Amino acid sequence: MENLSGTNYFDLFGLAPRFAIDLNSLELSFRRLQAEVHPDRHASHTENEQRMALQLSTAVNDGYRTLRHPASRAQCLIGLAGKSGADASAAVAPAFLMAQMEWREAIEEARGASNAAALEALSRRLRHKVVVHEKELAVALDERGDFDAAAQRVNELRFYEKLRVEIDDALDRLDS
Template structure:
């Protein structure tokens, strides 16, 4: 029997075609099926080597699931499979209107925290979610239809901005709740 390639890409591991648009119910199902087979709980009474392998596989499957489930991580991963570096740390050239909007939102966030204004946070969070959904759609078209990798990398960079903002909004909620 041929040995499975532990390093094979996540789309193959989950037997999902390597596209941005995925069937998330199918992904969830595969994830559960795979974990049901390899999870350490199924091997705790077996030999050490089986336990070790089980932990490695289970870890790998968790990593794959996290990567494919998140639209941003999935987009980034698809690009990396094409050899495209999204340059999220190094490439700071962003369209001016996008940067302006980001600055506005960040100011709004600071104001909301200062004023302890939960409703303002809700509005901001909602706006950020909508913008994220719009960019995800755009990223999908760039990856699956026009195959414009450079534009897609740009969208990934924008989405990373929005994700950071979402994290900050989330800690702002924690702060106002304490």
């Protein structure tokens, strides 16, 4: 995925365009770039230079957010390959649709019963599912170049992220 100015985020951070990236290298590159282009460092420069610094800083921040998160990093790679990528209308397997319903029912049941232990167990199961999906994404993108499978996994990861928020919200309500 490129931002409006055409910046390839992997190039910006000096990373190979792969799903499996070194997050520590990303973090170090982010800190170095942000120190170089931060608008405060350019406050005494011309208005045009200040504007450029702001645009670069925005690109660095956007790129960091994009590459730091697996689903958006995968979407970025799909976009760089010239593929349309994941969207809400992409077909998902019927088994996954059934699993969505089961997850939601389990969360609602645990929430309704104020069962923190059940919610914690769901959270652990969900973390495991996310790890498995991220490994599948790495294989699809880095080894097979299967952008259709990757797009489906991105949609599934986005669903899991929504589930994580639901579980966290339910746990927060129990704590308050």
